[in-house]
Amino acid sequence: MSNTTYQVPTMAEMAAKGESPEVLFWVGCAGSFDERYKSVTKAFVKILNKTGVSFAVLGPEESCTGDPARRGGNEFLFQMQAVSNIQVLNGYNVKKIVTACPHCFNTLKNEYPDLGGDYEVIHHSTFLQQLINEGKVTLKGGGTFKGKKITFHDSCYLGRANNIYEAPREVLEALDSELVEMKRCKTKGLCCGAGGAQMFKEPEKGDKDINIERTEEALETGASIIASACPFCMTMMTDGVKSKEKENEVKVKDLAELIAEGLV
């Protein structure tokens, strides 16, 4: 039976049936192609299915928001991407978007309105926090994470860029885990090193890679899980943990994965 498996409807399919979902899940390029981040996408889709959220994805119609092009200085390319995406989104009359990528989130929320794309855009950390607050997410009693030390690495594009510091922390607290903060956190959180299109090039010459500096700080907390809410942070922190040869003791996980694991 099809209704016992997870559903991932596309906007095109829904439109063909004359339906429109409450929210569009913007998957993002990392969520679509990156081996590691695909499991975050899947975890989030499972949560959406289990909590009965009416959602759809763009599927093959989705395209890069243009964020890395814009940060790299290529405004033409950014705007070409943005304008075409806005045509697709407005074509489906999209009102509300949720995404698991803070870079897509920032671009869709703050930068598309200037180009004619006005949507209510929510990052998945806020979305998960709302689901928890509304009682739609029920976590297993006893808790898989009870007493486990988790540290949260702030994504710059959630934190300083958009002032979202509490939502991801509230999500982690719902897991009954012990949340430990790094020395530099919230407004003073240290970047993972991948923002501003750094993800797509080698770092400039220096003494150290930024992700190593940040990983050392995360390891100092003694946490066994480094929680992140951004695909780039995920890559950088995972690489950092590997280079410190701690990948067996310390896991880097996205909020959505942690919630999905704890779901009843």
Added chain:
Amino acid sequence: MNYLSQLLFLITVGIATYILTKRISRIRKNIMMGKPLDRSDQPNKRLNTMLMVAFGQQKMFKKVIPALLHLMIYLGFLIINLEVLEFVIDGFAGTHRIFAPFLGDFYTLALNFFEFLAMAVIVSCVIFLFRRNGLKVKRLSMAELNGWPKLDANLILIIEISLMLAILTMNATDQIIQTRDLAAMGMHPYTKTGTFFFSSFLIPLFQNMDTTALVITERFAWWIHIIGILGFAIYITYSKHLHIFLAFPNTYYSNLEAKGKMENMKEVTNEVNMMLGLPSESSEQAPAEIGRFGAKDINDLNRVNLMNAYSCTECGRCTAECPANITGKKLSPRKIMMDVRDRSEEVGYSISKGGKGLDDGKFLLGDYITAEEINACTSCNACVEACPVNIDPLSIILQLRRYQSMEESASPSSWNAMFSNIETSFSPWKFAPTDRFNWADEVKKEEMN
């Protein structure tokens, strides 16, 4: 004698005002070389930001000890300058402590409070001098500060200490003179002021001097203080210390939008819309003259960017928080601001001398700021968050990158590869666009529980 000193005072104030007006007008012109930027929106929010961040020193208090010391100097500056009003009236009118007879005990109280602040300023400045030169705080001893910036910082502290010492010397000698018989010397007696607590400690130093020497010392200290203040006002227009004034407009005009948002380039939007066959805002009008895409020199930046540069006091909190700088990369947001100011001064100076100005063959990008610096930025906004006066170095870095990419196609090769991936496969990585939705295949087969 009195008329002579009044005349001298008038001349001194006149010369200082002339130089100061010229400097202010030069700096204003320099800032106006930038592109206009409309930040006339949300006046209440802007006023509130200015009151909290500049007047209220809100962001300074992220580091409590320096913030308290800085607060002492700031309050000293604001409040002791009330006394300068008396100085000015006395100077023009040839009077001596004109407020004292009117205010009576309150005058004594007020001056004691000023002396307390003067002491607090001296103590804070001495600690700051020690911290700068003895403690080797990293952000205060980096190579970018070598030469003038370091000297500038020390000079400011020394001048402030000297100005305060002048007040205390003046008050100490004044108190002794009040006890001497000036009438016997054919002079008006000094107005009784009551006891000033802090300067009383200096009385033993001067007690043995004869009355004439005391009056000369007292007058000398008075002149030193007033000339010092006027001279300092001119000095700071050449110094990083300009933040004491510019912090206010700088915070008022600071960015109120989400820090993650980049300014939209309308001139690009018009071209993109035309290319995609969409109606564009200015499709009927002839395309506006486009100077350059992005920024290569200061006139490509906006006026707030340039005001930011003049407001920077080189504290280096931005650089201390910059992930690139922390890990040894060349980028230092403070240096970006210093470079923008140096270049503005250079161009402004050249123009004022009838020189080539912007056409001197030099550019901000290349001659001051290198590609290596701007390419190291992660756009994490740590510098913006850290700045106590809301300076935005990131805005400048990203405009320079726009020039690098759109005018020169000189972005790092991996970025150019990323750009072409986005163009051809709509993702920064080279994957077939048709595979974008493949992730769902597995999960669609999985059973829910």
